[in-house]
Amino acid sequence: MIIVIQRVSKASVKIDGKIKAEISTGLMILVGIEESDNQEDIGWLSKKIVNLRIFPDENEVMNKSVLDINGEILLISQFTLHASTKKGNRPSYIKAARPEIAIPLYEQMIQTLEAELGKPIGTGEFGADMKVSLVNDGPVTILMDSKNKV
Structure with a gap:
């Protein structure tokens, strides 16, 4: 599974x-799924996404996650x-x-991200x-x- 994460002020x-x-402040994520992807890829990426420290703290250092700032996805x-x-x-x-x-x-990725984030996320529509x-x-x-996690 390949993802592109962009820190956004709106999307x-x-x-x-x-x-x-x-959404307002948060992450806009593009996800590409391949034949060999599975629940393990979803779980690993979802945890990384919500815990990735790419938002600025009070010293303008990228030290906060989307969870820390109560951001959206x-x-x-x-x-x-x-x-x-x-x-x-x-x-x-x-x-x-x-x-x-x-x-x-x-659909599993949506559910897993919502569980990790603790609230609903915005989505597109598959194939649209x-x-x-x-x-x-x-x-x-x-x-x-997710194939390069080790």
């Missing part, structure tokens, strides 16, 4: 011109994170999980054409791959 996702979800599925660009100019998405595998994992807007605060952007 939203629109589907068919209507806002599906919006917006989680968006994005299969293109698994694009392979080794050959030619058209990306291949062969590593991205098929919907019958990815959708249940995405989404328009994501955000103000990246910092900017702070972090990439994580």
Whole structure:
């Protein structure tokens, strides 16, 4: 599972011109799910996400987590994170999980993040054409791959 975490002062996702979800200070996360991902990947990433100390403390040092600041999370599925660009100019998405595998994992990730954060999170809609807007605060952007946790 690959994720892109962006520290934001606000973020939203629109589907068919209507806002599906919006957050203020917190994390906007893109998640790419591959065939071999499982509950272990979700658990590891979810704990890392809510405890990642990337928000400033009183000395402007990145020392606080989204939990510490009572921040929000917006989680968006994005299969293109698994694009392979080794050959030619058209990306291949062969590593991205098929919907019958990815959708249940995405839904489990939502539930796990909500449990870790202690409140509901904002989400996109799996497979929808989404328009994501955000103000990246910092900017702070972090990439994580659950296959590189050791």
